Amino acid sequence: MELRSLVGTLRQCGRARSVRHGKSFHCHFVKLGLSSDVYYANNLMSMYVESNSLEDAYHLFEQMPVRNLVTWSTIISAYAGAAEPDIAIRMYNLMLESEDESPNGFVYSAVLKACSLSENGSQHALECIRIMHREGFKLDEFTFPCALKSCGSLGSVALGRQVHGYVEKSGFGSSCFSATALVDMYSDCIQLDDATRVFYEYLAQGVSIHESLVLYNSMLSGYVLGGRDKAALEMLSKIHSSGVCMDSYTFSSGLKASFNSLNLRVGLQVHGLATTSGYGLDYVIGSIVIDLYANHGKIGNALRLFHLLPTKDMVAWSGLIVGSAKAGLYSLSYSLFRDMISLGEDVDEFIITSTVKVCSSLVSIRSGKQVHAFCVKNGYLSDGVVATYSIDTGANRVNMSIIGTHISIL
Structure with a gap:
């Protein structure tokens, strides 16, 4: 078989995700002494990527004596597309260190996508944007939303305004996609006047709520x-009056506004609409409602909804724990904390602090010791508030020698 035909067949294996047949061609290339040739190695790596076999692709990548721009762009975009953003960013940094090739627009787009998915990618994204600008690469409809998201995450409104100007000059400013990204950026930077201006400038084009729910x-x-919150509830009422089918994002924002304004009546109305729309057991919406119920002392209602939710996040747990404590149900609050730990759920300083306060109201000395030991084991005593409440709890108990106690917990 001619080498050109071999490569064509290899690409078919990738499209068919037939990694087993692809590996047989890999062995054939090795026998022919072609596996170290960058052209054939790139095609092999592309086959592995298309076959969702990133481990094989990376193993081949490591063995390649020569790498070119196609090599780097393939491996970086593969990890970005596979929701492995931190690895994609690491590969990009390796590319810069290797000096094999300079990144092109395709590589930068993949890196920005990875940065938008990574919890710690915002700073990398801004640096990538600066390099793109210096090298003369233009942001497009796929890269500038990542740039705006990074600006918002870091609160860098000055750079966000620069990107906004670039968006307008490039002709992308008239789309709902662009307006949404800009509103998100300005909102994250707490520049609501700018966000509102962008919002109404887009609506001035005569678009309906049905066409722009994502922007709303x-x-x-x-x-x-x-x-x-008042403005949010007024907007929610306007969306509802329009007859548009609201989604989970609409309902969750409406519920948060109800919670912040301590308006249980409106909150229950929004939850009722969410339930009739099929979102009643959505874990985000359910968690906010549980928090709303618990904050108003309706612990029974909160517990019933809590047990109905198929998935429970930290908001649901903390809402019940804090709400139970606020209602004087200290044993229930502490029991929920124990359940949370035994199920392997993540806890934060807020939950820990609330539980430590609960222990000061319980008769049992053991519970205070256990929570303190948990704080020691997991490093929460470095938090000043937690440490303070631990000391207060100890002071409220006769002979309660918590400090320095290390026992197995929960």
Whole structure:
């Protein structure tokens, strides 16, 4: 078989995700002494990527004596597309260190996508944007939303305004996609006047709520984030009156505004609409409602919904734990904390602090010792608030020698 035909067949294996047949061609290339040739190695790596066999692709990548731009762009985009953003960013940094090739627009797009997915990718994204600008690469409709998201995550409104100007000059400013990304960025930077201006400038084009619900959701979220809960509830009412089918993002923002404004009646109405729309057991919506119920002392209602939710996040757990304590149900609050730990759920300083306070109201000395031991074991005593409450709890108990106690917990 001619080498050109071999490569064509190899590409068919990738499209068919037939990694077993692809590996047989890999062995054939090795026998022919072609596996170290960058052209054939790149095609092999592409086959592994298309076959969802990233481990084989990376193993081949490590063995390649020569790498070119196609090699790097293939491996970086593969990890970005496979929701492995931190690895993609690491590969990009390796590319810069290797000096084999300079990144091109395709590589930068893949890196920005990875940065938008990574919890710690915002700073990398901004640096990538600066390099793109210096090298003369233009942001497009796929890269500038990543740039705006990074600006928002870091609160870098100055750079966000620069990207906004670039978006307008490039002709992308008139789309709902662009307006939504800009509203999100300005909202994250707590620049609600700018977010509102972008929002209404887009609506001035005559678009309906049905055509722009995603933009309305972003503005709703911005109002809630900026503490303008009355404006958020007014917008929610407008969306509802339009007859558009609201989604989980609309309902969750409406519920957060109800919670922040301590308006249980409106919150229950929003939850009722969410339930009739099929979102009643959505874990985000359910968690906010549980928090709302618990905050108003309706622990029974909160518990019933809590047990109905198929998935429970930290908001649901903390809402019940804190709400039970606020209602004087200290034993229930502590029991929920124990359940949370035994199920392997993550806890934060807020939950720990609330539980330590609960222990000071319980008769059992053992519970205080156990929570303190948990704090020691997991490093929470470095948090000043937790440490303070631990000391207060100890002071409220006769002979309660918590400090320095190390026992097996829960």
